[in-house]
Amino acid sequence: MRRIIFFLVPFLLLTGGCKKWLDVNKNIDAPDHIDGYLYLAGILQQYQGIYWDVRAVGPLTQMMGASGDYATYAGHNFIPGSDAAAEAWRIVYWNQGMNLENMINQSIAAEDWTLAGIGYAIKAFSWDLMTKLNVDAPMKQAFVAGLLAHDYDYQKDIYPQIREWAYKAIELLEKPDPHDYGAKISANDFIYGGNKAKWIKFAYAVIVRNLSSLSNKTNFAADYAQELITAAGKSFQSSDDDATLKIAGGSQQAPYAEFNNYWGTARGNLSWTYFQHEYAVQVLTGTVPEYDEATGNKTSLVGNPYYPYKLAAKQIITDTLSNVAGHYDPRMAVKLGTTSNPNFLNLGNADSVKAYKYYGGSFTGTAGPIGTAPSYYGRNNVSQFSGAVNDGIGRWIYRDNAPYILTTCAEIQFCLAEAYWKLGQTSQAFEAFKSGVKSDMDFTGKYIYPGTSGSPTGGDKLTTAVFNSLSALYLQGPFVAGVTDFSLSHIMMQKWVALYPWGAPEAWVDMRKYHYDIAYSGAYPAKGNGWTTAIISQKWDTDPAKVYKGLYLAPAQVQSRKGSYATKNEGAPCYRLRPRYNSEYMWNLKSLGALKPIPGTADNYHTSIPWFAYPGELPN
Template identity: 70%
Template sequence: MKKLIYALLPILFILGSCEKYLDVNKNIDAPDYVEGYLYLANITQQYQGIYWDIRAIGPLTQMMGTTSTFFVPFANHYYASGRDEGGEMWRVVYWNQGMNLENLINQSMDAEDWTLAGIGYAMKAFSWDMLTKIHGEVPMEDAFVPGLLSHDYDYQKDVYAQVREWAYTAIELLERPDDHNYGTKISDNDFIYHGDKAKWIKFAYAVIVRNLASLTNKTDFAGAYAEELITAAGKSFQSPDDDATVEVAGGSQSAPYSGYNNFWGTARSNLTYSYFQHEYAVQVFTGTVPEYDESTGDKIRLDQNPYYPYKLAEKQIITDTLLDEPGHFDPRVAVKLATTSNPTFLNLDDTDNVKSYQYYGGGFTGTVGPIGQAPSYYGRNIASTVTGTVHDGIGRWIYRDDAPYILTTYAELQFCLAEAYWKLDRPSEAFDAFKKGVVADMATTARYIYPGREGSATGGDKITRNLFNTLSSEYVNGPYVNGLTDFTLSHIMMQKWVALYPWGAPEAWVDMRKYHYDIDYTGEYPSNGNGWIQALVEQKPDSDPSKVYQGFYLRPAQVEGRKGSYDVRNEGSPSYRLRPRFNSEYMWNLPALETLKPIPGTADNYQTSIPWFAYPQEMPQ
């Protein structure tokens, strides 16, 4: 009966009332069969789990800071034993989707419902791709074998290959002729593409692109993976209209269940004021990455600008917002970042007004940053509220109660393609994909703008969609995109980081790990004594032309604001993976964890074990 309970509980949880569905069971005492399409709504909605785990992964990418007791360990690249934070995607794959997804696929295959089976395989490929990128080695072959009380782990290289096989299976099934009359069974329960087979095929190719894009720093990327990535990208998303998102009903406090609202919306209080934009995000978005004195690691103070009193790095990769010239202002800052400026939403269509906003970011574990205090994601220096004359309403941008969950976008794929072309030494094609990526992210960003009400401090975005589009056109035609003359890998990867902010933090973390956080080391990959020691991480200075993420420094990097250290159990290393979910693996599956190499899953520093995708060659034994 365990298997049957696994399949049923998440369905009843999402649908809320089971009265309508009691008649689908043949066994009056317990459920023994659910029609395939009835699994679909629940499976798609479980992708909210990504947003759960971004509270752990966001701080690892310096997109977020946090004061939450449960997530501070992740900001410090350490693992707090005995807790399940950072294990939600583990739960999604093995439990929330779990047997529901397996049953959907198997029953659909038996019934020759090729469309439904293809959708199932596409989602399975997407979920497992994210799972292994976050956690590394995972139980795959043993995952859903009835009767097993322990589950052996599969190594990431094998999981990667299986992900692509599932994606290609999805494509093959979706391309098969299917004369079954589904009516509205798929369209009403598919909250991603409403049964649009053509878009699901593109989505499956997108999974392949994302899977292969994590391998760009491998020595055999050009010969083994690049052409497959390029081919898949050509068959995947063709514009931002193909972006994969999960619809969210919303309803705020009037919703029959709080889960109808976006996990990051005000109604669910999951971001509150325990999470906030990191100072690095503010520096990137505003073009205020500072110059550090390489002899001392300190910033160079100028005191000429009361808002930003430090000497700026000569080369800003994304923008230089403090320079008031057309094309130098990236309007995404006014949407993706929060600001306490203009609390009553006045003159949202005025260029000078919007450009005057000031942005502040916090540290790793505190809201106070180097130049001010980071606001909440809703734009105030207090925890969110939805009552009173001043409140946050239903949120803003993708932090709204009714905002969809973003899974992947055309913009992201274009940056993956640009990086692949760059690695193949095809810079003109890389530049073309890069420009398409920036334009696409502008379109995706604009789609979710909902301006606040003029004169009323009750939440919303602080720019109109019309002004955003005008400024984005200026920016694209300016010196940082179309007019760029010194195009580098940094431009590709940092624009991708901006495009992923913050919904795509898991993929941004993939990129940062495959480039080893810009750690300065010799040989194939960093290690103790070669890139870090117990209390110091050696990172490339911004003057190093091989540095990918300009201005990015880990906590023990010994530059101003980064002179801390990691827990001694990290042995000096930053985190390279999240540990498996405690309540399944560390409670019930320890023997399997103990066999993992090169670092056992039971070791104090298992979170520092470098995953296969980040090794230039194969994993050491």
């Protein structure tokens, strides 16, 4: 080291010092300037973090059961002193964070309107995701340099800002842009390849999603519904518009494991730690049971181990009359895992596919009410990608090279249907509902990856042709085009199915705004009015006002739901995820503790109802 200094000093003296020759940057850790387009690829790849948070939100929506640490969220609690379930927070403030701010600001300065517009669309989407999960958050002071603490903004102020960013994105994307980007944007845009028209539709989709979460507020019809309807008309019109993030894949040969989808077999995240919840199986297979309203128990039947309980007379998605044309919903054979047909025989035979059996687990274990929930790949075993029997690269969107799903046309159409329903425009709601189911069928069939006949090495257990044939019948059947008792439940439960399981965050939004179908009086539930420290009172499925038929929370005192929440909950279900521990609880505790009505430092902060779920404004 002394020798290096010895030779460096005379060199600096001869050249007039280091300032002229060596200070190419003011930042000693990184370059001061990076061309805007170079940020784009890394910013978009951070959306894999959504699937990380689904580990917590999937169990909260009863889409998934979970073992290990994330079983805590199945019990509507949180893991103290941990960054678990804070990935959306991390995306907004760090992973995208200043990278996204720099991309937007530099692009505006350079009059690169296309890139700036894409940046604002991304920003709106990410903040919408984060505030729906974490609710209140620092916004105005988020990226103010030099601050050691950041004041929180309430969700009621964050929401309109999100829409403002989305409209700014549209304005910039519609602005004439004479710049020839060549492949600079298209090669780094893993969603739309630089297609401005699709990014504009995406920005409108963010507006729709944002407003849809307000649909149970008392002023929705007057203040938000028409804006939603207008935005939906300019947003996605078919599954070809879906926002999906392409990834490289490569399985074990990929240079980095992260080149593969988070849910693929190569990364081992789904494995058998997360599994389909019994409620998901009941909804998708039309086997929601009937509960005795006097005892809360199911009615046992004798003679059929697969249907050992009396089923509810009213099934919303499908029923068990699979041999009657239009009754079978083929999405169950794609979205759910099954141990049926382990050797992948007769994948092109509809009758064979319709005979598959499905089992769901409990909140925290694979053992369910009538059998064992398999892995999402379809075996009662942990994920394996080699050997005589294995899961290969996975299947459907649980596959190494499957894209990440951000939002779809189906979701937007169901948001539109709900808005029309709230306005009393039933016929328009029904048309949007049918369009939503059709779009989800298109989305679902698009990612089918059939296995190899006779080879137990992974893949989907049906062909695309069989799926399309069965879906055409279903769309014309009694659960879609032939619905005679159309209701809000049809809209919201079909939306839940369309979001399964990638869209668990938005499904959780819907469940919270309808307060988990808790039975309460007045404007919103509270301790002593919907729950006590021991039990939750929920609407029975026979109640026309109940939205999610068959949904009962863990302390609802029906069969297999006769538990209670942790004492920290004080009887309440979870309504928000906590912000990231290593930023807020370590460095911003005073600001977090100032939140109302429940401080962020309280043991039950995660039960604090979000602004979007209050019919009016926040209580004092």
